[in-house]
């Protein structure tokens with residue numbers, strides 16, 4: 029009850045409190061509801077972002093995998109291309125094609141420096157090199173055009189003439205097989221021995237006095253085949269030594285001067301031989317032959333010369 033000069037007024041405190049509590053509870057309830065709604069919204073948005081993040085992460089991983097896969101494929105292709113290029117180069121070597129217009133492009137293909145000592149030994153055993161005589165007086169007539177001592181006309185001299193005493197021993201300049209061994213005129217060659225070597229090479233030993241091998245005999249480098257004479261179109265005791273490649277005579281002097289210490293000189297001097305493809309073939313041949321067999325092969329005949 030509140031008193032004033034005009035009288036008394038009554039207030040119901042209990043009812044007033046009830047009203048205040050009602051509003052308060054309603055307010056707090058509303059606030060909590062609001063917070064819950066906001067939290068729920070945030071939560072669903074976070075899970076949405078998480079989902080998107082995972083999705084992108086997956087796609088990224090897929091791209092990385094694809095990239096790795098493609099890289100592997102590219103390097104495989106590169107390897108294949110290189111192998112094909114190697115094969116082409118090998119084939120070019122074997123069939124004698126070169127980029128340098130019939131200059132055989134030796135330097136650009138098989139590096140001379142890469143030829144092993146064993147390969148050199150192999151080549152020096154099976155290809156004509158060195159002199160067919162241990163002793164001779166002089167080169168009485170070189171390879172090339174000359175005035176013939178008997179006919180007095182200009183003609184091609186197809187070999188190198190070595191003036192020597194009668195019956196000076198004549199040795200094979202490489203391993204090979206006796207293709208022809210006959211006494212007589214033989215087209216001016218006189219008594220002659222023709223040897224067949226590997227890879228298209230032949231050697232002729234002409235104007236002989238006598239022969240010690242027969243057609244079909246296999247001979248080693250340095251083996252005695254005949255003795256110097258003066259038969260056929262000859263004006264004195266001498267050996268006519270001829271080197272042939274694919275049926276054509278080539279400068280025998282180049283091959284006589286050829287040895288291990290000047291091994292690569294001949295590749296520049298003698299342009300009629302496709303040295304590149306020849307070396308390539310020997311290279312491949314020796315790679316397919318076990319080392320022991322190579323040594324065995326070379327061991328025979330290395331004692332002589």
Ligand SMILES: [Zn+2]
Pocket residue numbers: 169185186187188189267268269
């Ligand atoms: Zn001659």
